[in-house]
Amino acid sequence: MPYRIIKEECRGCGTCARVCPQRASNGEKKKPHEIDVTKCIECGVCGRACPYGAIRDEKGNKPEKIKRSEWPKPYVFKEDCVGCEVCVAVCPFHALGMGELDGENIAGLYDPKACVGCGLCEQACPVHAIQLFWPSELRKSA
Numbered sequence: 001m002p003y004r005i006i007k008e009e010c011r012g013c014g015t016c017a018r019v020c021p022q023r024a025s026n027g028e029k030k031k032p033h034e035i036d037v038t039k040c041i042e043c044g045v046c047g048r049a050c051p052y053g054a055i056r057d058e059k060g061n062k063p064e065k066i067k068r069s070e071w072p073k074p075y076v077f078k079e080d081c082v083g084c085e086v087c088v089a090v091c092p093f094h095a096l097g098m099g100e101l102d103g104e105n106i107a108g109l110y111d112p113k114a115c116v117g118c119g120l121c122e123q124a125c126p127v128h129a130i131q132l133f134w135p136s137e138l139r140k141s142a
Contacts, residue, residue: 002040002058003047007032009054016046016055021092021118043118045071072117072132074109080129081106087121087130096121 005016005025010032016025017033024040027033035046035055047055047063048071056062074087074096083105088096097110107130109115122130 002037002042003035003044003055003063004058005033005035006054006056009052011052011054013051015049015051019045019049019116021045021116021120041118041120043116043120045116045118049116070135071115072119072134073112073115073138074117074121074130075133075138076107076109077129077131078106080127082127082129083107084126086124086126090120090124091115092118092120 002024012027012030012032014027014029014033016035017023017027021043022039022041024036025033025046026036044063047057048066049068053062053065078101083098085098085107087107088098093111093114093116095109095111095115096107098105099108099110100106117132119132122132
C-alpha cells in the first residue's frame with residue numbers, strides 16, 4: 001500500500017512533490033498535497049523528505065527523519081555492468097551517467113546530490129549490476 005499524506009499535518013510546502021521520482025505527490029502551494037496511488041512506487045522518499053512528518057506508511061507510521069546525505073545511493077558493480085544505459089535512462093534526476101573504465105562503457109553515480117535513493121535504477125537494471133546501499137553500510141564494508 002502506498003504512502004499517504006495526513007492532510008491536517010501537511011502545510012503544502014511542496015518538498016514531497018520535488019523529491020518524488022514518479023511525480024506521484026502534488027498539490028497547490030500552502031495547501032495539503034496528495035499522493036496519486038496509481039503512480040506511487042513506495043520508495044519512501046517523500047516521507048524521508050517531509051519536514052512536517054505529514055506522510056505515513058500503510059500502518060500509519062511516520063518514516064524516520066534522515067538527512068539527505070544519509071539516504072541510500074546506488075552502487076554499480078563494475079564487473080557486472082554491461083553498459084546498456086537503461087539505468088541512466090530511467091533516472092528522473094539525471095544522477096547516473098556513463099563513463100569508461102578499462103576500455104568498457106559502464107554506469108556510475110555521477111551526481112550523488114541529485115540522487116534521492118528511489119531505487120528505480122536498481123529495479124530497471126536487466127543484469128542486476130546496481131544495488132542501493134545506505135551510506136553507513138558502505139562505510140562498514142570499506
